[in-house]
Amino acid sequence: MFKSFWGSQEEQAQPHPQEIPTESWYPPSVISSPSLSRPSMSGSSASSGFSLQSRADRPHALSQVSPAEAAGIIALLKDKSVDELRKLLSDKDAYRNLFxxxxxxxxQNKLRDELRNGTLQLTRENLEKEPQMMELRNQNY
Incomplete structure (x- = not known):
């Protein structure tokens, strides 16, 4: 598969992304993503057990990556050796660290933390106001 790109035949024995075993720790959406899979060579068959999802079937939470962001990720992966790339596929911790x-x-993590902290602050403020709200409710009856 990589013969013309890498100049060696040793990579041809590796499974295609569509043929990743079903016991992989990657979620099905990653394994079956058409944008992440390479076309299979003639004569081979995909046997992952996962079906490809159309864009209409995917959850709205999945966002599209801008071309600039994708280029940055590709550049990062392009600098990795074949062994490093294999490790990313097989080692969950290595993948997580890269991610x-x-x-x-x-x-995104910073934004999530800021939103969480803001929500906690609002919750504290609301809890502090609870006795006042109960008192006002009791006055109306």
Whole structure:
């Protein structure tokens, strides 16, 4: 599969992304994503057990990555050796560390933390007002 790109035949024995075993720790949406899979070579068959989802079937929570963001991710992966890429596919911690190192993920995590902290602050303020609200309710009856 990588003969013309990498200049060696050793990679041809590796399974295609569509042929990742079903016991993989990747979620089905990642394994079966058409944008992440490479076309299979003639004569081979996909046997992952997962069906490809159309865009209409995917949850709205999945957002599209901008071309600039995708280019950054591709550049990061392009600098990895074949062994490093294999490790990312087989080692959950290595994949997680790479994922968490992406600027887009760091930004999203920071935003999530800010929103969580804001929600906690509002919750505290609302709880502090609860006795006053109960008193006002009792006055109306």
């Amino acid at each position: 968490l190192s992406l600027d887009l993920v760091k930004t």
